[in-house]
Amino acid sequence: xxxxxxxxxxxxxxxxxxxxxxxxxxxxxxxxxxxxxxxxxxxxxxxxxxxxxxxxxxxxxxxxxxxxxxxxxxxxxxxxxxxxxxxxxxxxxxxxxxxxxxxxxxxxxxxxxxxxxxxxxxxxxxxxxxxxxxxxxxxxxxxxxxxxxxxxxxxxxxxxxxxxxxxxxxxxxxxxxxxxxxxxxxxxxxxxxxxxxxxxxxxxxxxxxxxxxxxxxxxxxxxxxxxxxxxxxxxxxxxxxxxxxxxxxxxxxxxxxxxxxxxxxxxxxxxxxxxxxxxxxxxxxxxxxxxxxxxxxxxxxxxxxxxxxxxxxxxxxxxxxxxxxxxxxxxxxxxxxxxxxxxxxxxxxxxxxxxxxxxxxxxxxxxxxxxxxxxxxxxxxxxxxxxxxxxxxxxxxxxxxxxxxxxxx
Amino acid sequence: xxxxxxxxxxxxxxxxxxxxxxxxxxxxxxxxxxxxxxxxxxxxxxxxxxxxxxxxxxxxxxxxxxxxxxxxxxxxxxxxxxxxxxxxxxxxxxxxxxxxxxxxxxxxxxxxxxxxxxxxxxxxxx
Numbered sequence: 334x335x336x337x338x339x340x341x342x343x344x345x346x347x348x349x350x351x352x353x354x355x356x357x358x359x360x361x362x363x364x365x366x367x368x369x370x371x372x373x374x375x376x377x378x379x380x381x382x383x384x385x386x387x388x389x390x391x392x393x394x395x396x397x398x399x400x401x402x403x404x405x406x407x408x409x410x411x412x413x414x415x416x417x418x419x420x421x422x423x424x425x426x427x428x429x430x431x432x433x434x435x436x437x438x439x440x441x442x443x444x445x446x447x448x449x450x451x452x453x454x455x456x457x458x459x460x461x462x463x464x465x466x467x468x469x470x471x472x473x474x475x476x477x478x479x480x481x482x483x484x485x486x487x488x489x490x491x492x493x494x495x496x497x498x499x500x501x502x503x504x505x506x507x508x509x510x511x512x513x514x515x516x517x518x519x520x521x522x523x524x525x526x527x528x529x530x531x532x533x534x535x536x537x538x539x540x541x542x543x544x545x546x547x548x549x550x551x552x553x554x555x556x557x558x559x560x561x562x563x564x565x566x567x568x569x570x571x572x573x574x575x576x577x578x579x580x581x582x583x584x585x586x587x588x589x590x591x592x593x594x595x596x597x598x599x600x601x602x603x604x605x606x607x608x609x610x611x612x613x614x615x616x617x618x619x620x621x622x623x624x625x626x627x628x629x630x631x632x633x634x635x636x637x638x639x640x641x642x643x644x645x646x647x648x649x650x651x652x653x654x655x656x657x658x659x660x661x662x663x664x665x666x667x668x669x670x671x672x673x674x675x676x677x678x679x680x681x682x683x684x685x686x687x688x689x690x691x692x693x694x695x696x697x698x699x700x701x702x703x704x705x706x707x708x709x710x711x712x713x714x715x716x717x718x719x720x721x722x723x724x725x726x727x728x729x730x731x732x733x734x735x736x737x738x739x740x741x742x
Numbered sequence: 743x744x745x746x747x748x749x750x751x752x753x754x755x756x757x758x759x760x761x762x763x764x765x766x767x768x769x770x771x772x773x774x775x776x777x778x779x780x781x782x783x784x785x786x787x788x789x790x791x792x793x794x795x796x797x798x799x800x801x802x803x804x805x806x807x808x809x810x811x812x813x814x815x816x817x818x819x820x821x822x823x824x825x826x827x828x829x830x831x832x833x834x835x836x837x838x839x840x841x842x843x844x845x846x847x848x849x850x851x852x853x854x855x856x857x858x859x860x861x862x863x864x865x866x867x868x
Contacts, residue, residue: 653778656785660793668789679782687786 340388345376348393349472352400354444357469358507359404359434365469365497367407375399401434444507445470446561449554451507453522454500461496462525463532468493471550481532481547509563519564523572523628526551530576545583552576559615570619571628577612578635581605593730601641609639630658634670648677665693669702681706697725701735712742752832754794754861755839759827759846761854763801779847787831787842796829822853836860 349372356368375396389395452465460482467473467481479489510518533547555573558564585603588594616632634654637647655671668691676684685706693699700722707715719739726732764773787793801824804816817824826848833839836858843856 652785653781656781656788659785659788663788663791663793668791671785671789675782675785687789690786690790692790 340392341376341380341383344379344392344396346472348396349373349376350470351441351445352397353469354448355434355441356400356404357448358440358444361507369469371400371403371407374403404434442557442561446557446564447507447509449522449557450510450518451500451505453518453525454503454505455521456503456505457496457499459525459528461492461499462521463529464489464492465496466525466529466554467547467550470554473546481536481544512563515563516566519558519566519569522558523555523568526555527572527576527628529554530579534579548576548580548583552580559618567619567622567624568626568628570615571626571632574612574615574619575628575632575635577608577615578632578639581608581612581639593734595734596638604639612636612639625657625661627658627661630654630661634658643677645678648674652678665696666698668693669696669698673702673705676706681710685710695725697722697727697731697735700725701738704735704738708738708742716742752792752834753863755831755833755836756859756861757796757829757831757839757843757846758825758857758859759829759848759854760823760857761826761848761851762821762824763826765801776847783845783847784829786845787829792832792842794830794832796827798827799825801826822851823855830861 352372352375353365353368356371357365360368378399379392379396383389383392449466449470452469453462457465464478464482467478468475473481475486475489475493479486482489509515530548530551533544533549533551536544536547552573555569555576558569559573581604582596582599584605585599585601586594612632612635616636619629619632634651637651637654640647652671652674655667655674658667659671672684672688672691675687685703688699688703688706691699700718704715704719704722707718709715716739719735719742722735723732723739726735764776768776784793784796801817806814806816808814831839831842833842839858839860843858846856848854849856
């Protein structure tokens with residue numbers, strides 16, 4: 334009975350999503366609740382019988398068998414309805430034969446991939462896509478999702494319910510899009526995966542375990558795309574590369590008290606060299622085709638950030654990469670980071686001139702950057718800007734980080 | 743989390759860069775330096791979220807078409823008035839667009855120029 338407490342949640346996380354994906358493919362998205370119910374019932378059965386009878390020798394197989402049987406029962410109930418009450422329905426004949434649910438590794442992978450495209454669909458909001466991905470693709474509990482989003486269970490349940498309704502209304506099919514549409518649909522999938530990663534990386538939730546899980550789930554989903562020949566595109570490899578590079582600094586990003594450690598102050602020996610290697614590998618894989626995506630540029634920037642030394646080469650390259658990135662897609666974060674790179678490559682004076690033009694006056698990072706740039710040039714102005722940054726900062730962590738800079742002045 | 747960024751409805755302007763063919767007057771190192779300066783210049787405009795697009799125009803194999811189907815090798819006119827590239831920017835006024843133009847690296851060369859024109863908005867008014 335050892336580890337019984339951990340085993341079921343662990344299996345839930347890893348196997349639930351596979352089961353639901355396969356069952357969903359079988360029953361169709363319109364019946365996703367049935368797929369989820371069947372999968373959940375199997376876990377309930379485990380939770381009830383294993384403490385009494387002991388954990389079976391092959392727990393995974395046990396779960397799958399129970400799920401299969403419940404699915405068969407459900408189909409047979411439907412068959413009775415169909416054959417006795419609605420004999421005109423064509424589906425009855427085929428349904429009789431297909432009570433076998435294919436739970437082979439190939440079908441599981443295919444189903445999950447197809448489910449990813451079904452869920453990461455432009456018909457529902459980005460938040461809903463992430464929520465459904467966490468629930469169905471990653472096997473997260475409702476409470477875990479609520480915690481990650483800093484909201485409550487009711488909100489998440491409503492969000493997921495509405496999203497499923499919408500997908501049903503739009504008759505979204507669980508299948509890979511045709512080759513002609515795949516790049517476009519892939520864009521939505523990649524955005525969702527990246528948002529999922531950012532939730533974990535920058536999340537304000539205090540639960541560090543959940544946050545790391547979010548990041549690694551995003552990496553896992555992206556890896557599934559890379560492994561399938563239809564979706565193994567350059568931009569997918571680029572996104573995977575960039576997530577590996579970022580994730581390599583997990584251990585160094587927070588100190589013993591859970592406080593954020595800024596890049597300049599991180600202990601580089603805590604950086605995960607294996608993840609950095611993987612990042613490099615996928616960056617190489619992404620160097621094909623003739624389209625540069627924003628992920629390529631961000632991955633290249635992330636690569637340079639794995640080189641801690643403050644060389645001219647590093648900052649010249651990062652500056653040029655941000656110059657290109659901003660042309661493809663503007664974001665305040667990219668604008669601020671570009672200006673910081675400018676200060677390192679061309680000097681603080683030029684960066685200050687450019688920073689003043691950015692005018693991001695509702696953004697505390699903007700004033701924090703100005704404070705950083707003025708430090709050593711005009712400490713009065715530096716102090717003014719840092720104080721402004723503190724007043725705009727929303728979390729205690731952020732305020733604290735800026736206070737430390739102010740103290741140093 | 744990513745922040746939503748509001749786009750103001752600003753006018754668009756085109757900056758038309760006029761200069762000689764760099765390959766004819768400068769070394770590869772000089773050209774690389776100009777490239778960096780140009781990318782930095784574009785970067786400052788893009789960082790302000792005012793960049794709308796742009797391109798260099800190739801000098802070799804240019805043609806000029808005149809009336810009566812006359813086609814000659816281009817480019818057209820004085821060497822230093824040849825169009826080398828263009829950029830579209832968003833700006834609140836012609837003054838602002840002109841300020842962008844002043845930062846263009848081609849202006850390091852005597853005789854070069856950047857023409858600034860407002861682009862027609864298809865909104866029924868302009």
